[in-house]
Amino acid sequence: MSVRVLRRGTWNAVGVVLFVVMVFPVFWMISTAFKPEDQINGVNPTWFPGHPTLQHFRDAIAKPFFWTDVKNSVIVVLATVGIAMALAFLAAVALAKYRFTGRKLFIVIVIGVQMIPGVGLIIPLYVLLARYHQVNVLSGVVIVYVCATLPFCVWTLRGFIIGIPKDLEEAAMVDGSTRLGAFARILLPLVAPGLVATSVFAFITSWNEYIYARVLLNDGAKQTLTVWLSYFLGTSRNTDWGALMAASTLTAIPVVIFFLLVQRKIAFGLTAGAVRG
Amino acid sequence: MGVAAETVSGWSRRRPLTWRRVGAASVPYLLVAPVVAVLGAILGYPIYSLVRLSFEKYGLFELIRHAGVDIGLANYRSVLHDTVFWHTLLRTVVFTVANVGLTIVLGTLLALLLVRVSGWVRLLLTAGLVLVWSMPQVVAVQVWYWMTNVQNGVVNYVLSELHLGNFFQHNWYATPFSQLAMVTTLIVWGALPFVAITLYAALSQVPRELVEAAEMDGARGWRVFKDVTLPIITPVLLILTSLSILWDFGVFTQPYLLIGQAHVNPSNYLMAIYLFEQGWFASDFGRGAAISLLMLVIVAALSVVYVRRMVRIGDEPA
Numbered sequence: 001m002s003v004r005v006l007r008r009g010t011w012n013a014v015g016v017v018l019f020v021v022m023v024f025p026v027f028w029m030i031s032t033a034f035k036p037e038d039q040i041n042g043v044n045p046t047w048f049p050g051h052p053t054l055q056h057f058r059d060a061i062a063k064p065f066f067w068t069d070v071k072n073s074v075i076v077v078l079a080t081v082g083i084a085m086a087l088a089f090l091a092a093v094a095l096a097k098y099r100f101t102g103r104k105l106f107i108v109i110v111i112g113v114q115m116i117p118g119v120g121l122i123i124p125l126y127v128l129l130a131r132y133h134q135v136n137v138l139s140g141v142v143i144v145y146v147c148a149t150l151p152f153c154v155w156t157l158r159g160f161i162i163g164i165p166k167d168l169e170e171a172a173m174v175d176g177s178t179r180l181g182a183f184a185r186i187l188l189p190l191v192a193p194g195l196v197a198t199s200v201f202a203f204i205t206s207w208n209e210y211i212y213a214r215v216l217l218n219d220g221a222k223q224t225l226t227v228w229l230s231y232f233l234g235t236s237r238n239t240d241w242g243a244l245m246a247a248s249t250l251t252a253i254p255v256v257i258f259f260l261l262v263q264r265k266i267a268f269g270l271t272a273g274a275v276r277g
Numbered sequence: 278m279g280v281a282a283e284t285v286s287g288w289s290r291r292r293p294l295t296w297r298r299v300g301a302a303s304v305p306y307l308l309v310a311p312v313v314a315v316l317g318a319i320l321g322y323p324i325y326s327l328v329r330l331s332f333e334k335y336g337l338f339e340l341i342r343h344a345g346v347d348i349g350l351a352n353y354r355s356v357l358h359d360t361v362f363w364h365t366l367l368r369t370v371v372f373t374v375a376n377v378g379l380t381i382v383l384g385t386l387l388a389l390l391l392v393r394v395s396g397w398v399r400l401l402l403t404a405g406l407v408l409v410w411s412m413p414q415v416v417a418v419q420v421w422y423w424m425t426n427v428q429n430g431v432v433n434y435v436l437s438e439l440h441l442g443n444f445f446q447h448n449w450y451a452t453p454f455s456q457l458a459m460v461t462t463l464i465v466w467g468a469l470p471f472v473a474i475t476l477y478a479a480l481s482q483v484p485r486e487l488v489e490a491a492e493m494d495g496a497r498g499w500r501v502f503k504d505v506t507l508p509i510i511t512p513v514l515l516i517l518t519s520l521s522i523l524w525d526f527g528v529f530t531q532p533y534l535l536i537g538q539a540h541v542n543p544s545n546y547l548m549a550i551y552l553f554e555q556g557w558f559a560s561d562f563g564r565g566a567a568i569s570l571l572m573l574v575i576v577a578a579l580s581v582v583y584v585r586r587m588v589r590i591g592d593e594p595a
Contacts, residue, residue, distance in 0.1 A: 008394075011390060025421070028420065028423075040429075045429075045434055106309055111584050118527070120576070127562055130340060147320055151316075233422075263410070
């Protein structure tokens with residue numbers, strides 16, 4: 001066996017070990033969610049659920065406000081994605097296709113505001129939203145989420161629109177279409193994958209968001225799923241680990257599915273500039 | 278506003294201004310107007326009011342009355358004379374350095390490993406990383422909490438079985454240091470996929486011939502990395518580092534939930550939690566605003582490098 005093969009084998013072994021270590025928490029969450037009580041609380045852990053049960057999932061969704069808060073999360077996410085995408089798309093077209101005075105300032109703002117840590121604006125936003133009776137209502141959270149996702153959406157969509165060859169658009173214009181016609185017939189279908197990927201990003205961000213939902217929504221019936229999950233343990237000393245892991249799995253599922261669908265595209269959007277520069 | 282701006286620019290001065298041209302020139306402004314309006318109302322105005330609040334006494338009473346009482350610099354004096362603030366700042370800086378350092382170093386090692394393994398291992402590892410990447414923070418916190426709990430946390434079991442010491446009913450949250458160390462493991466675990474995958478993409482742009490040429494010249498491992506690979510991935514590394522610094526400096530969800538609301542206190546505060554507890558939770562909005570502003574100034578200073586670089590990329594001719 002040559003040194004080269006041996007070395008490759010060693011790296012592969014290290015890679016597999018690291019895979020196991022990295023993925024273990026996710027595995028442990030799912031495994032616990034399906035395990036009967038005695039296997040969860042045993043002194044020696046059971047790695048794979050012996051007699052898988054759905055009881056923990058039943059317990060989790062039977063907890064107060066689960067379905068209400070799922071509904072709240074869905075409403076918040078759909079409203080956020082719809083509004084943010086519509087606004088961001090227009091601005092992204094302006095950035096990608098036009099030169100105008102103030103363009104650079106606009107870019108600085110779009111990138112700069114992404115650097116503001118969310119927690120830094122909690123106090124003025126809380127005071128502002130309280131003044132307009134937007135505390136403890138879903139619309140208040142939607143307003144914050146739209147604003148939080150807009151800059152990234154503008155930036156990412158701009159990348160997708162720039163990627164479209166200019167001659168395609170020009171060819172359509174020569175054919176006698178107006179700029180708007182060229183835009184609708186040529187640009188829109190080409191940019192659709194980018195729109196989907198960016199929407200999913202906005203979806204994930206607003207589904208996962210914790211601190212503003214925690215601060216702005218204080219009623220159990222008004223909260224989002226993330227906040228519901230964070231309160232799951234309550235104050236009892238005997239933690240129902242199985243139900244907690246089942247609830248965690250349920251919260252993660254939509255995000256994981258959507259993320260896996262678009263990860264490549266978003267990773268591209270995030271770093272295309274960086275690698276190119 | 279838009280029209281006025283266009284008329285000063287070079288080409289409009291030479292040709293007569295017609296309604297049609299004014300209309301065309303205003304298109305980009307109309308397109309960005311909604312975003313500007315939203316950002317102005319939900320970001321611009323709050324930043325302005327943050328500054329105002331920081332000079333006011335503003336508690337629950339003032340919240341209901343919709344008006345604060347001007348107290349000058351009292352909030353700033355109170356914060357800057359608070360030893361908790363300085364301890365928290367120092368703790369947050371150390372915490373950020375540790376988290377960013379670990380994230381970047383381990384991320385780089387993972388990326389280098391991805392280059393060296395066989396195809397199927399690379400696929401497996403990448404898939405695992407993407408799965409981890411997709412985990413919501415609040416979910417990850419609950420899983421960590423379960424894995425590290427005193428009674429039957431699996432981490433204690435595994436460490437004992439590996440004979441790394443006696444971890445039977447070991448409490449991972451006994452001291453502020455160990456609490457924050459657990460938060461670090463959670464944050465680094467969550468941040469590694471983004472860093473490793475991004476760096477792997479950058480590494481795959483390093484020309485093979487360059488590495489081979491260096492190896493022919495007798496350069497080995499570390500030298501090849503330092504002299505050939507590193508210069509090429511430096512721009513990406515720089516961006517990842519500055520992003521990580523910003524994220525870790527302002528981190529809230531993981532420490533707040535993993536340590537637990539009942540257990541966060543001045544001995545384990547990070548900046549964001551200090552601000553949340555003493556500003557929002559205590560309903561002392563004026564003082565909280567002062568803390569926020571001090572924090573935002575630090576963040577702004579930290580982000581200059583990143584923003585400048587990204588703006589240069591974004592301003593390339595469309």
